[in-house]
Amino acid sequence: MDLSAERRGTLPWGTLDRDTIVAAALELARTDGLDGVSIRKVADAVGSSRMALYRHVHDKQELLDLVADEISRLSADLPVDEDAPWEVRLRAIATSMRVHLKENPAFAEFIVVHSANGPGGVRMAELITRAVVATGLPPDRVAHHCLVFSDIVLGRIHRELAGDPTAAARNARLLEAAQHVPEATAVRRHDSELRQVHADAVFEAEVDMVIAAISAESARARTA
Structure with a gap:
């Protein structure tokens, strides 16, 4: 999904998923470090509300865990x-x-x-x-x-x-x-x-x- 396009407006209902959320959090971490990863900032990055994110992740800790696991998944592709x-x-x-x-x-x-x-x-x-x-x-x-x-x-x-x-x-x-x-x-x-x-x-x-x-x-x- 094109994150840059998503940032220009609000996502249509039902189009947000965990993969999009994790990709946005990973991008924020690369540019701003762990302090740059928050529910609010990720919601802004994908063009959704915070409440929409909470339907997919419970809190910031779960969000960080998901990103860490995505890095491990990529590392395991040998x-x-x-x-x-x-x-x-x-x-x-x-x-x-x-x-x-x-x-x-x-x-x-x-x-x-x-x-x-x-x-x-x-x-x-x-x-x-x-x-x-x-x-x-x-x-x-x-x-x-x-x-x-x-x-x-x-x-x-x-x-x-x-x-x-x-x-x-x-x-x-x-x-x-x-x-x-x-x-x-x-x-x-x-x-x-x-x-x-x-x-x-x-x-x-x-x-x-x-x-x-x-x-x-x-x-x-x-x-x-």
């Missing part, structure tokens, strides 16, 4: 199928989560704290779990690695958006200070390399470490 190797699937999941959360940074912390509990969030959890199940590990270790994977991936994305400790701009002053500290020989020796590390490389390295840990444990279990 370019690989379930016949692909589990490592390929986990990398695709991690990359997709990062792409969609960086497109919707206002919801990164929201999803880290509150999760996404609708069909989209459940679908994402199912994809992660099925990928780890394919390693052949026992149920308790599958659960362990699913949560570690989610923690590493969501935590890394959140740090990139909220304050990345590996960012070159953050570490520039530290590296400059190291030039004047005699005992900081190792830091000075690697100064140029430290300045060149970028977020993509860190993200990929952390995903690789999780996959390597799962692979190692799976290999040990097969030979035990």
Whole structure:
């Protein structure tokens, strides 16, 4: 539905639906952050009354939950199928989560704290779990690695958006200070390399470490 056309007037009776409401809320969040998402502002954006919105969502919390779940649904639309190797699937999941959360940074912390509990969030959890199940590990270790994977991936994305400790701009002053500290020989020796590390490389390295840990444990279990 064309939201720009809707903004020019009031929606005809019966044409408002949840998809339109969620799309408008997502657009507001991208431009104005979570503070820009309210029942009133979304109603204005779609050209409806607040009472009309309340027929589809109970309150702002439900509205935010619906948007978070839509982001998870989009993230779960992967370019690989379930016949692909589990490592390929986990990398695709991690990359997709990062792409969609960086497109919707206002919801990164929201999803880290509150999760996404609708069909989209459940679908994402199912994809992660099925990928780890394919390693052949026992149920308790599958659960362990699913949560570690989610923690590493969501935590890394959140740090990139909220304050990345590996960012070159953050570490520039530290590296400059190291030039004047005699005992900081190792830091000075690697100064140029430290300045060149970028977020993509860190993200990929952390995903690789999780996959390597799962692979190692799976290999040990097969030979035990």
